[in-house]
Amino acid sequence: MTGSTAKIQYISLWDRFKKERDLAAREQLILKYAPLVKYVAGRLAISLPPNVQQDDLISYGIFGLIDAIEKFEPERNIKFETYAISRIKGAIWDGLRSMDWIPYSIRQKAKELEETYARLENELGRPATDEEMCETLGITKQQFYSLLQETSCTSLLSLEDLFVFDRDGTNGVKMIDTIADSRVPDPVAAVMFEEQKKILGEAINKLPEREKMVIALYYYEGLTLKEIGKVLGVTESRISQLHTKAILRLRGRLSRVKKKIL
Template structure:
């Protein structure tokens, strides 16, 4: 710890390139971890090396902009920068087919419509009935749109109370620092809505959210814990993200 503190001081006070390089080496494993975790749910056509390269750029930005006087762990701060840089790379690659994007948007609209009509998140059979498809076809649809849920977490939610910046679902799921430049009122409100929405989820969906977003297990690891297949975990995760976004969007528009 003392050595790290010295490196940070050398870099921030003297702009030491040597200190910068050592800091990057110290936290390089964070890039590999985040890139590997994100790549795990992506098709083989997405090169993990490209994601790691983008993640390194995010790490560099994190080191350059981190304020050592603030009471926040660098790992927490850097994780957001790294993930953001990787997501920017994924957008640039445009790896999700338009047909899949459309299916995701259409299903999100269905969830939002049913949530508003029912005053709660819809059940699987209600979604199937609305779409006119079988449970088997519904599960297949959830599997098809699964990769898009990574980017859907980064989609902006409606602004409220004069928020100067977009509020994203990922910012409400993850433990961001109190000095986040989002409106405190807007952030706290969405955090409250999200907490209530998660608590209202069926136990298995709630557990998938907790294990994936808080405990940072992979989908495969979650499958082992719940004794279900990885593809089933992916389906549950996709459905849960659709539910949470719909709940938040519906309640914020009231």
């Protein structure tokens, strides 16, 4: 099959589904892009505890793929793979949250770290050092690093989950879900999306350089923590530590911003 023939068939599948609601075409699209789900699930599984099964991630991811196919608009000239990967990741994280696989005690420890970062950095007007965190918490450096390792599982999330606009703490709106549908323009959603991007971007820019780089490589370039370690010439556990600190700082800063907005 030539490249031009494959492209024609690809366009035909989307036309049949979007214009005629042809379910057979929808099924073919799901089969065509199913490897994306396995790819995303495999990449995420590397950073998750062994008790989380990759088959479960794939099951959650399929829902994200179907959602992406339903909502994708070929005429907007956005590459489907890029759009779908965000939806697939989001569906997997939603599934993991529904499993509630992180113990309450670990969540509480992470919350304490998050609040300490937020309070201390607000007072200092800059990123807090490890030494300053230890002094504030009244613990040694070794205890601090052990605490980061213990709570690292709480930092494995979709970047969009860091900042949601909600008024009751339960029904947040992710950035990806605020993208306006061109068929039904929603100026409020569009403004909200741009505001979230701006605030999140500003918060990331205030991170220490090393942590900022980890966030960029993990969330925007799609590298695993192990791969980032090779790029930066440090161990995977060190990258995990930097990633956890970055997420805790971001959560702390964004929680303060949300309180001001809401």
